[in-house]
Amino acid sequence: MNKILILFGHPAFKRSTMNTAMRAAVESLKGVTFHDLYAAYPDFLIEVSREQDLCEGHDVIIFQHPFYWYSTPAIIKEWFDLVLEHGWAYGASGHALNGKLTFQALTAGGGIENYRAEGLNQFTIRELTTPYQATANLCGMVWLPPFAVLGIHQGLPDTARRRYAEAYRRTLVALRDNRLNLDRARQCDLLNQNLDTLISEV
């Protein structure tokens, strides 16, 4: 059984119904640690050793956050800057994260149609998240494409929200129980694009 760490960052969490639903769906799962960074460090004074211990104690590390300016909210950037130390996360003697699975679970206002070459944002989600992919690569982690909830701006109906939350829960359970086909998952644009084909039921 894999242990899963969710590093969550949303500066106005109470206003995000999608993130609330996703959080509710996975928070109490066995083997999942949900870590709200803004709540833990409202003044941004991140405790590096504690964060590193958490990472070392888990096999899967998920960054769950809204997709702000094609990137993460400020505290997650701060987290990268401080926690991913040379000699721990990368460098000749930095192997703490080697082999751990990682992906982003992000929520974005624009619909999928905006995230392509001819769309409003000109690039795909996969393209826009390449800095994160490069980070995972440098730390020797097994990278997976992002789990993305798009089109929030149009106003997701409750049913859609529930569907996304459930998909998120299924993904995490499958990862925890080693039932997600990682090779196939890496080929996808988004992790939740074709979930049924990735998960093998017992």
Add this chain to the structure above:
Amino acid sequence: MEAYLLKLFIFLVAAVIAVPLARKCKLGSVLGYLLAGVVIGPFGLSLIGDIDTIMHFTEFGVVMMLFLVGLELKPSLLWQMRTPIVGMGGGQVLMSCAAISMVAAAFLSWRESVAIGLILALSSTAIVLSTLREKGQMNTSPGQSIFSVLLFQDLAVIPILAILPLLAATVPSGGAHHESGLFDITTLPTPMRIAVILLSIGFIFVLGKYGSRPIFRTIAATHVREVFVAAALALVIGISLLMTAVGLSPALGTFIAGVVLADSEYRHELESDIEPFKGLLLGIFFISIGASLNFTQIGAQIWMIGGLVAGLIAVKALVLFLVATLFKMPAKERLLFTLALAQGGEFAFVLFQFAKYNGVLPLSVTEPLISVVAITMFLTPLLFLLHERILAPRLQAGHPQRPADVIAEPDLGRSVILAGFGRLGTDLGRLLISAGIKPIILDHDETNVAVLRRFGFDVYYGDVTRLDLLESAGAAEAEVIVITLGDHAKSMALVKLVQKHYPHLKIAVNAVDRRATFEFMDLGVTTIRRETFGTALTLGQDALQLLGFDPYDAYKIRRLFRKKDKETMPELYDIYRQDEERYISSYRQHNANLVELMQRDRQIDMAELDNAWSAANPLS
């Protein structure tokens, strides 16, 4: 009784008139005192007589001055100065003595010449140190060199007192011993004498190191200030008497006591208690030097005395210049060093008397020489002026490529004064110390002081609203004063005092409430924190969190509240200024409004902030 009071009155009035005048003419207070002495002396208005007694008594000012100098010198610092003290001081005394003796030998016997050489090798601690302090040059590098030499000279008085009787050509006159117990000790065999001397120095050390603290603490606990002053005076006088009894220089003894007490928390208190006595005694001492100039004699022997004065200054300056060159002093400092110490000293008055009583020198020799010494002392402040006004600027102009003198970097640890070390000051002090800033901490609660010192804080006992204490705490050099007194009236008094006397000192002050804040704003203070405000807001944040608010939201609300509160301050301040009476009511009203205001402001701002973070933004 009336006669003494009258004499005292004349001295004081002379000082009160002459010193401000001299300072106005930028001549320095020492020259002012000397001139006042000439004016009221036998050859001026002839207002005073019996100058010798007065001079003798007020010489004690020198003793007090060395006690104060000692207080400022921690033992470690003194140890660092051992090379200049022994090297420069020793060099100066030996070479001056040799040079002066050689010149004198052309006219007098070798015994007399050596005696004169020894006596005239000494310079005037009183005049030189006072002038250096007044000009703020004490802590510059030439100032330190000069001080080192003076310190060695004070030490040298002891062996000189021992050597002089050996130079006697005739049997000492019977009345020689009436003057003091200074040489009673000479009746003891040498080993005993040394043992007694060492014992008494040891006694001073033990008293200062271990005895003084409980004694001063007990006295301080009485909260009667004059008792502390009495104790401080008793300490200095007692040590002087002890030193005199064992044949050491009282100045040296009190200097040692000062050094031992330099680490004590009562240092500032002692300093500010002794300082006025020292200043007054020295002032009168200088006046009596001025008054003792015997113009009849000088007039009669004008050419000889004039020649001797010029010769003495020239010879001493030459030796000093040589010493300065040997110790590779920079050219600019060399000149000040040379001119500052080229005079005879107050010890010469004592030593000439001593030499006369011991039959070493006849009256016909000592009398004109005493005049010579007094004149050279009189000329010293003028030489300082000559250096400051004419020589130094010219030297600088001659070497334009030379970089400006590096004034000793202000010690970072000394640049903050923390006034008040109670509940608030303790944590503040800890924070500063953790940032590598070691504040000078002043507190008026002696039990507090004792406890904090045990925990390694640098705390001093004293009432911070006293100007002299601020002065000795180094307010003139400090950069910031943080005021964390619990008493608002005291804080106000301190702020006014600082603004008046140390306008350069940046003020950060703790205010007990909003009203106190306004009163500080009235004085133009800009860095003000309300005592309980920070805690109130933080506790408020905690409460919101306990209520189930998102921690980051609670944090944002606190920040926002503080911002809003700050924004309402100028408005409230205006109302307060317009009408203090009305302020009370409108403050209450405003407090009520504040709730409403806050609610509205908060919603607006939160919405603004969260717009970016909510679904309203197409990007998220």
